[in-house]
Amino acid sequence: EVGAGTGSLTGNLLRIFQAYEKSVGAPAFSQYTYTDISSAFFEAAKARFAEFENEGRLLFQTFDLDHDALAQGFVPHTYDLIIAGSVVHATSNIKSTLQKLRTLLKPHGKLV
Numbered sequence: 001e002v003g004a005g006t007g008s009l010t011g012n013l014l015r016i017f018q019a020y021e022k023s024v025g026a027p028a029f030s031q032y033t034y035t036d037i038s039s040a041f042f043e044a045a046k047a048r049f050a051e052f053e054n055e056g057r058l059l060f061q062t063f064d065l066d067h068d069a070l071a072q073g074f075v076p077h078t079y080d081l082i083i084a085g086s087v088v089h090a091t092s093n094i095k096s097t098l099q100k101l102r103t104l105l106k107p108h109g110k111l112v
Contacts, residue, residue: 002063002101003087004034007045013083014052027057033079035063065091069100076103082111 004010010032017028032052034045042060052058063072065087070076082101091097101111 001032001083001085002035002065003084003090004036004041004045005086006041007034007048009083009085010034010045010049014049029057031057031059033059033061035061037064038062065097065100066093069104074104077106077109079104080106080109082109084111 001010001013014032020028034042034049036042039060039062046053046060049058053060061073063069063074082104084101088094088097088101098111105111
């Protein structure tokens with residue numbers, strides 16, 4: 001998730017994933033990367049979502065969408081899904097931002 005901020009969307013998504021996992025008896029995801037332009041919200045999010053972090057499925061990483069993703073430690077073609085709830089519109093160049101995000105997607109990956 002890019003631009004996760006305070007984790008409002010994250011909380012809703014993780015609840016949905018948990019319900020799905022309980023219904024099928026299997027994990028809904030192996031890794032969820034929680035990003036924001038700064039790490040200011042990370043401590044609160046780590047406490048709020050400790051269950052997922054303790055399982056090793058929730059990772060935290062800063063990500064400035066106005067800069068190259070690879071230079072910030074992201075690996076191209078590694079994500080099945082990128083969730084960008086309320087952040088892309090706030091970047092300096094939406095087209096460039098979308099291109100940067102697409103480089104992180106696996107073939108047939110989705111940007112939501």
